[in-house]
Amino acid sequence: xxxxxxxxxxxxxxxxxxxxxxxxxxxxxxxxxxxxxxxxxxxxxxxxxxxxxxxxxxxxxxxxxxxxxxxxxxxxxxxxxxxxxxxxxxxxxxxxxxxxxxxxxxxxxxxxxxxxxxxxxxxxxxxxxxxxxxxxxxxxxxxxxxxxxxxxxxxxxxxxxxxxxxxxxxxxxxxxxxxxxxxxxxxxxxxxxxxxxxxxxxxxxxxxxxxxxxxxxxxxxxxxxxxxxxxxxxxxxxxxxxxxxxxxxxxxxxxxxxxxxxxxxxxxxxxxxxxxxxxxxxxxxxxxxxxxxxxxxxxxxxxxxxxxxxxxxxxxxxxxxxxxxxxxxxxxxxxxxxxxxxxxxxxxxxxxxxxxxxxxxxxxxxxxxxxxxxxxxxxxxxxxxxxxxxxxxxxxxxxxxxxxxxxxxxxxxxxxxxxxxxxxxxxxxxxxxxxxxxxxxxxxxxxxxxxxxxxxxxxxxxxxxxxxxxxxxxxxxxxxxxxxxxxxxxxxxxxxxxxxxxxxxxxxxxxxxxxxxxxxxxxxxxxxxxxxxxxxxxxxxxxxxxxxxxxxxxxxxxx
Numbered sequence: 001x002x003x004x005x006x007x008x009x010x011x012x013x014x015x016x017x018x019x020x021x022x023x024x025x026x027x028x029x030x031x032x033x034x035x036x037x038x039x040x041x042x043x044x045x046x047x048x049x050x051x052x053x054x055x056x057x058x059x060x061x062x063x064x065x066x067x068x069x070x071x072x073x074x075x076x077x078x079x080x081x082x083x084x085x086x087x088x089x090x091x092x093x094x095x096x097x098x099x100x101x102x103x104x105x106x107x108x109x110x111x112x113x114x115x116x117x118x119x120x121x122x123x124x125x126x127x128x129x130x131x132x133x134x135x136x137x138x139x140x141x142x143x144x145x146x147x148x149x150x151x152x153x154x155x156x157x158x159x160x161x162x163x164x165x166x167x168x169x170x171x172x173x174x175x176x177x178x179x180x181x182x183x184x185x186x187x188x189x190x191x192x193x194x195x196x197x198x199x200x201x202x203x204x205x206x207x208x209x210x211x212x213x214x215x216x217x218x219x220x221x222x223x224x225x226x227x228x229x230x231x232x233x234x235x236x237x238x239x240x241x242x243x244x245x246x247x248x249x250x251x252x253x254x255x256x257x258x259x260x261x262x263x264x265x266x267x268x269x270x271x272x273x274x275x276x277x278x279x280x281x282x283x284x285x286x287x288x289x290x291x292x293x294x295x296x297x298x299x300x301x302x303x304x305x306x307x308x309x310x311x312x313x314x315x316x317x318x319x320x321x322x323x324x325x326x327x328x329x330x331x332x333x334x335x336x337x338x339x340x341x342x343x344x345x346x347x348x349x350x351x352x353x354x355x356x357x358x359x360x361x362x363x364x365x366x367x368x369x370x371x372x373x374x375x376x377x378x379x380x381x382x383x384x385x386x387x388x389x390x391x392x393x394x395x396x397x398x399x400x401x402x403x404x405x406x407x408x409x410x411x412x413x414x415x416x417x418x419x420x421x422x423x424x425x426x427x428x429x430x431x432x433x434x435x436x437x438x439x440x441x442x443x444x445x446x447x448x449x450x451x452x453x454x455x456x457x458x459x460x461x462x463x464x465x466x467x468x469x470x471x472x473x474x475x476x477x478x479x480x481x482x483x484x485x486x487x488x489x490x491x492x493x494x495x496x497x498x499x500x501x502x503x504x505x506x507x508x509x510x511x512x513x514x515x516x517x518x519x520x521x522x523x524x525x526x527x528x529x530x531x532x533x534x535x536x537x538x539x540x541x542x543x544x545x546x547x548x549x550x551x552x553x554x555x556x557x558x559x
Contacts, residue, residue: 003113005559006110006111006112006113006116006120006558006559007120007121007555007556007557007558007559009113009114009116009261010110010116010118010119010120010121010261011121011554013116013118013261015037015038015118015119015259016038016259016263017037017038018032018034018037018038018039018040018257018258018259019032020263021257021258021259021263021265022040022042022257022265024089024263024264024265025089025091025257025265025289025292025293026089026292026293027042027046027257027292028046031043031045031046032257033251033254035128035256038118038119038122038258038259039119039122039127039128039256039257039258040256040257041128041251041254041255041256041257042254042255042256042257042267042288043254044212044213044253044254044284046288046291047284047287047288047291055091055289055290055291055292055293055294055295055296056294056295056296056324056325056429057286057290057296057298057321057322057323057324058079058295058296058297058298058323058324058325058326058327058425058429059298059299059300059308059311059323059325059326059327059374060072060075060076060079060297060298060299060300060326060327060329060379061299061300061303061304061307061308061311061326061327061328061329061364061368062302062303062304062307062328062329062330062364063303063304063328063329063330063334063335063338063360063361063364064302064303064305064338064360064364064493064494064495064496064503065302065303065334065493065494066333066334066337066338066494066503067337067343068331068333068334068336068337068343068346069331069333069334070329070330070331070334070381071112071329071331071381071411072299072329073094073109073110073111073112073299074111074112074113074115074116074381074410074411075115075327075329075379075381075408075410075418075421076092076094076111076297076298076299076327077092077094077111077115077116077117077260077264077266077410078111078114078115078408078410078411078414078415078417078418078421079297079327079379079408079410079418079421079422079425080092080260080264080266080295080297080415081115081260081261081262081264081410081414081415081418082410082415082416082417082418082419082421082422083294083295083297083422083425083426084262084264084415085415085416085419085422086419086422086423086426088294088295088422088426089292089293089294089295090264090293090294090295090296090297091264091265091266091267091289091292091293091295091296091297092117092260092264092265092266092267092268092289092296092297092298093266093267093268093269093281093285093286093288093289093296093297093298094109094117094266094267094268094281094298094299095109095268095269095270095271095272095279095280095281095299095301096109096123096127096130096131096256096268096269096270096271096281097109097110097123097124097271098131098169098197098198098199098271098273099124099125099126099131099169099170100169100170100171100197100198100199100536101171101536102124102125102543102558103170103171103538103542103543103544103547104171104536104537104538104539104542104543104544105538105539105542105543109123109124109271110123110124111260112411112559113410113411113412113414114261114410114411114412114413114414114417115260115261115410115411115414115415115417115418116260116261117258117259117260117266117268118258118259118260118261119258120558121555121558123258123268124558124559127256127268128252128256129252130207130252130256130269130270131169131198131199131271132169133248133249133251133252134167134198134201134203134204134207134249134252135167135168135169135198135201136248137203137220137245137246137248137249138166138167138198138201138203139166139167140241140244140245140248141164141203141223141225141236141239141241141245142164142165142166144239144240144241145157145162145164145225145226145239146181146188146189148239149189150185150188150189155228155234155238155239156228156229156230157226157227157228157234158226158227158228158229159189159191160191160192161226161227161228162191162193162225162226163224163225163226163227163517164223164225164226165193165194165195165196165201165534166193166194166195166196167195167196167197167198167200167201167203168195168197168198169197169198169199170197171197171535171536171537171538171542172195172535172537172538173535173536173537173538175194175195175535176194176195176533176535177192177194178192178193178194178195179191179192179193180193181193194535195535196534196535197273197534197535197536199271199272199273199277200272200273200276200277200534200535202223202519202521202522203220203223203245203249203521204270204271204272204277205272205277205278205519205521205522205524206219206220206223206521206522207249207252207253207270207282208269208270208271208272208278208280208281208282208283209278209282209283209314209315209318209319209522209523210253210282210283210284211283211284211287211319213246213250213253216246216249216253217242217243217246218242219521219522219523220236220241220242220245220246220521221235221236221237221242221521222235222236222237222520222521223235223236223519223520223521224518224519224520224521225239231476233480233518235520236521253282253284254284255267255269255282255284255285255288256268256269256285261414262414262415264415265289265293267281267285267286267288267289268281268285269281269282269284269285270282270285273301274300274301274302274306274307274310274493275301275302275306275490275491275492275493275532276490276526276532276533276534277310277488277490277522277526278310278311278314278315278488278522278524279300279301279302279306279307279310279311280298280300280301280307280310280311280315281298281299283315283318283319283321286298286315286319286321287319290321295425295426295429301493302493303364303493304326304328304364304367304368305364305367305458305459305496306489306491306493308326308367308368308372309367309440309454309458310488311323312372312437312438312439312440313439313440313441313454313486313487314486314488314523314524316437317439317443317486318523322436322437323374323437324374324375324428324429324434325374325375325376325377325425325428325429326368326372326374326375326376326377327376327377327378327379327421327425328361328364328365328368328376328377328378328379328403329378329379329381329408330361330378330379330380330381330394331380331381331382331383331386332354332380332383332386332390332391332394333346333383333385333386334357335354335357335358335360335361335394336350336353336354336357337357337503338356338357338358338360338503338504338505339352339353339354339355339356339357339358339504340353340356340357340504341353341357346385347385349387349389349390350390351389351390351393354390354393354394355393355397356504357503357504358393358394358397359504359505360496360503360504360505361378361394361397361398362397362398362400362401362505363460363496363505365378365398365401365402365403366401367457367458369402369403371438371439371440371457371458372437372438372439372440373434373435373436373437373438374434374437374438375428375431375434376403376428377403377404377405377406377421377424377425377428378394378398378403378404378405378406379405379406379408379421380394380395380405380406380407380408381408381410381411382407382408382409391407404424406420406421406424407420407421408420408421440453440454440457440458441453441454441457441486441487443484443486446478446483447474447477447478447483447485447487447516447525448464448466448474450486450487451464451487451489451511451513451527452464454487454489455489455510455511459496459497459511460496460505460506460507461496461497461509461510461511462508462509462510463510463511464510464511464512464513465510465511465512465513466513467512467513467514468514468515469514469515469516470513470514470515470516470527473515473516474516477516477518477525480518482518482520482525485518485520485523485524485525486523486524486525487524487525487526487527488519488522488524488525488526488527489511489526489527489529490526490527490528490529490532491511491529491530491532492529492530492531492532497509497511498511498512498529498530499530500530511529512529512530513527513528513529514528514529514530515528516528543557543559
């Protein structure tokens with residue numbers, strides 16, 4: 001059976017004018033700032049002077065990712081379309097794609113098949129310029145730090161202890177570690193430096209957690225950029241850069257409105273990575289959707305141990321949000337890989353490998369129920385090669401774990417393929433007496449205890465080892481008054497452990513934290529484990545080699 005590429009499906013779609021989509025979302029079109037016919041920014045005035053709605057928040061997360069794919073974004077889009085088919089006013093809130101993975105290997109973040117957000121090419125490339133604004137603000141701060149040093153260094157910044165890096169929205173391993181400022185005094189102070197990909201910048205995290213321009217400016221001012229010779233932290237406010245940075249970001253802060261293939265309104269805004277940041281779309285986009293819709297479907301990056309944990313422990317805690325229901329996406333193919341099946345054998349029925357891989361799914365399920373205390377449904381993202389016996393086994397094991405599993409076929413059928421899932425989501429959202437949202441740790445505990453609680457309760461590790469510079473940094477964090485912040489663990493997305501090769505549901509392991517970074521503007525401490533990098537590289541055959549555009553501006557090769 002042959003399938004159309006995602007880009008062909010998207011390019012054949014008949015899009016509705018964005019003013020019509022705004023009206024369907026409950027927005028007055030006067031709030032729109034148009035970027036062509038099919039996309040617009042929404043003024044923050046839309047959140048003022050209007051009676052807030054009582055929208056239901058649905059979080060879509062997934063099992064531990066594998067190369068076989070899980071389809072979390074596709075499921076999110078199809079679910080929103082299915083809720084609309086049930087007569088609900090539904091809206092999406094998703095992250096913007098980074099161009100690094102688009103030109104690399106992962107692909108975009110606009111969904112797939114007949115569950116896509118459009119215009120897909122715009123989303124996956126420059127969109128409305130938000131990421132460029134984030135990169136420009138990041139690099140303005142970097143330039144002002146180095147300028148301060150060469151112009152007298154009144155703050156006494158130690159060039160060896162500058163923690164702020166430059167940023168570019170591209171996979172470029174050559175820029176991970178560099179030496180700059182060469183060529184004599186007129187060209188700067190020679191020092192070791194480096195680049196992060198834009199989505200790993202703390203400016204992106206600040207951008208996504210801010211609730212207003214004033215809040216964003218305050219958060220930017222708190223960013224720690226390095227340390228003095230005496231060990232005192234130096235902030236963006238000390239450099240006096242926060243006002244200019246906020247000026248660069250003021251328009252980007254407005255959520256972007258687009259649509260799905262079925263005309264469901266979609267806010268696509270912000271995009272921090274989930275393995276090195278908190279992995280959620282902006283607070284403002286989430287609030288915008290909840291303000292006007294009956295149901296807002298949003299997603300968190302990678303598996304539930306990363307995305308969902310950070311969505312709840314960081315975003316929900318900071319913004320006062322609480323999901324009414326959680327959708328956990330799984331595929332038979334991915335579960336077989338967790339059970340030891342090779343990627344080239346996934347089309348074959350293999351009940352033994354599937355059963356061996358299901359504990360990965362059930363561990364995520366129990367985490368959501370037992371730790372976060374939210375009702376959950378498993379969405380089995382169906383592939384044509386899944387056998388009836390395999391699907392029945394997943395449903396049976398989910399039943400033993402105390403959760404329903406429903407089939408989702410939104411990739412090939414759009415919203416029509418997600419009606420069973422939508423009905424179960426509505427049922428879960430309407431359950432009475434859900435109780436308060438649970439968190440993985442108490443804020444009153446130490447940084448070590450918070451990290452240890454996540455490791456034990458979410459990853460099911462035996463404990464945490466602090467190695468290398470992390471030991472000294474723990475002491476500095478306490479001394480400088482940052483110990484009360486939540487934590488954001490930077491860990492491989494491919495395992496509950498910090499070793500990407502350990503798939504399934506590993507037991508008897510420990511997490512090693514090698515360093516800690518204060519992200520005071522975002523409002524959390526980043527704990528770096530394993531070999532997580534903040535600047536990815538390109539593969540041997542980058543996706544960019546297949547992308548082209550013709551004389552009429554029609555793009556090809558984009559998935």
